[in-house]
Amino acid sequence: MRVWQTNSFEDVVLTRGSACTVWDERGKPYLDLLAGCWCAVLGHGHPRLVDAVQAQAARLIHAGPPFLADEIHCALAQLAEILPRELERVVFLNTGSEAVELALKMARAATGANGIAVVERSFYGDTTYALSLSEAGRNVRWLPPLGSTIRIPAPDCRNCPASTRWPCQGFPCLARLRELIEKQDHSVAAIIFEPVLANAGIIVPPPGYSACLRDLAAQLGALFIAEEVTTGMGRTGRWFAFERDGAVPDILVIGKALGGGLPVAAVATTAEVESRCGGHLEHMQSHQNDPFSGRIATTVIATLQDEGLVQRAAESGDYLRSRLKGLQSRMTCISDVRGQGLMVGIELDRDYSPKGVEIARRLLDAGFIVNYQPHNAAFRLFPPYVITRPEIDAFVEALAAILSGLV
Numbered sequence: 001m002r003v004w005q006t007n008s009f010e011d012v013v014l015t016r017g018s019a020c021t022v023w024d025e026r027g028k029p030y031l032d033l034l035a036g037c038w039c040a041v042l043g044h045g046h047p048r049l050v051d052a053v054q055a056q057a058a059r060l061i062h063a064g065p066p067f068l069a070d071e072i073h074c075a076l077a078q079l080a081e082i083l084p085r086e087l088e089r090v091v092f093l094n095t096g097s098e099a100v101e102l103a104l105k106m107a108r109a110a111t112g113a114n115g116i117a118v119v120e121r122s123f124y125g126d127t128t129y130a131l132s133l134s135e136a137g138r139n140v141r142w143l144p145p146l147g148s149t150i151r152i153p154a155p156d157c158r159n160c161p162a163s164t165r166w167p168c169q170g171f172p173c174l175a176r177l178r179e180l181i182e183k184q185d186h187s188v189a190a191i192i193f194e195p196v197l198a199n200a201g202i203i204v205p206p207p208g209y210s211a212c213l214r215d216l217a218a219q220l221g222a223l224f225i226a227e228e229v230t231t232g233m234g235r236t237g238r239w240f241a242f243e244r245d246g247a248v249p250d251i252l253v254i255g256k257a258l259g260g261g262l263p264v265a266a267v268a269t270t271a272e273v274e275s276r277c278g279g280h281l282e283h284m285q286s287h288q289n290d291p292f293s294g295r296i297a298t299t300v301i302a303t304l305q306d307e308g309l310v311q312r313a314a315e316s317g318d319y320l321r322s323r324l325k326g327l328q329s330r331m332t333c334i335s336d337v338r339g340q341g342l343m344v345g346i347e348l349d350r351d352y353s354p355k356g357v358e359i360a361r362r363l364l365d366a367g368f369i370v371n372y373q374p375h376n377a378a379f380r381l382f383p384p385y386v387i388t389r390p391e392i393d394a395f396v397e398a399l400a401a402i403l404s405g406l407v
C-alpha cells in the first residue's frame, strides 16, 4: 500500500523541528521558509503550544458539536481582543477550505442570492465549491460550474488587466461589478477576496482597492468576505490584512496560522448576518467548536501577543524584502520583489523562469525550504514569525550563490 500522490512529494523525510529549523532522518537541518504550509507561525515545537497541546489532550480533546466547552469561551475572549467589535459571531472549524465553504453558505443564506464574485488567480481551498471558484479549478474536467460565478481580474498593477497605469482612476479593473450595479442586478451573494493574493505569486493590491470592493459589494446588496486564510493572524505584519484599508468585512475567514501548525480555522461575522440568516443556516461538523481547537487558538493568539510577533513579522518582512531588493539591484534574473510582512514573493525574469524549479531544488539541497510557482515565475516565502536576521541573511546569501552559478 502507498499514499495516493494527489500532490507532489519531496524525497526528504522530516523527523523533527525547532523554531525555524526542521531536520531530516539523517540529521540534516533545513531552514523552513514556509512554516510548513504557512501554518507554523510560532515556529516548530514552541514550548507554550506544546504544553497546551499536551494539557488539553489529557483534559478533553473532543466534546461533540452540542457541547460548548470553556475552551471555546476562552478562545472567543482572546479573538475579541484582535477582531473589530462588529465581528462578534464565530464558528471554529479545522481547515481553511471548510471555513470558506461555511462563509459562502452564510452569504447565500443571508442574502437569498446565489452568485459569488471572485478575484481571478486566487485559491480558496480544495473542497469542491471552493475549488470551483479558484483558479486551479477552472480547467478541471470533472468539475462543472457550481452556481453562478462572476470573475474579476486580479489587481495586479504591474500587469494591469485594464491596461492603465497606477495610480489609476477608480479601479477600471472592477468595471464588471459596476455593470452589474448599473443593471441593478441583485443575484450576487458575496464578493470573496484575499487582501494579498497568495496564489497569484503574492500580489499586493493597491491602497484603497479592498475598500472599493467593499463599497461595490454593499451597492450590489452582496456581502464582503475577507478570505484571510493565508493573510490573517499577523502574516502581513497586521493582525488582519483588511486593516490596511480599514475595510472591515461582513464575514472574515481565518485558517492556517490560527492553529500554529494544528488544524484550526474560524469564520467570524456580524450579528446582522446571523440574524439575516434566520433559521436558514445549519452547519454541523464533527470537530466544530472542539475544546482542543479552542485551547490551541487561545494559546496561539496569546503567544503572538505576548511575544510581539505581529510587529516582528512586519519588521522581519521589511528586512527580508530590503535584502532581496539589494539582490535584485545586482541580478537581472530577479524582476520583482514584493509582499507584505512575512508574505514575500520573488519573481524571476521571464527568460530565467524555466530555471525556477531547479533553483528551488538547489535551495533544498542547500538546506532552505521555499515554494516555486512556475506559472507565476515566482518563489513564495511564508516563514515562521520567529525567523531571525542571521537566518534571513543565510537564505539571501545562499540564493545569491545559487543564482550566480545558474544564470
Ligand SMILES: Cc1ncc(COP(=O)(O)O)c(C=O)c1O
Pocket (backbone or CB within 6 Å): 094, 095, 096, 097, 098, 100, 123, 124, 125, 126, 194, 198, 227, 229, 230, 255, 256
Ligand atoms: C488563500 C487560501 N485559502 C484557502 C486555503 C485552503 O486552506 P486549507 O488547506 O486549510 O483547507 C488556502 C490553502 O493554502 C489558501 O492559501
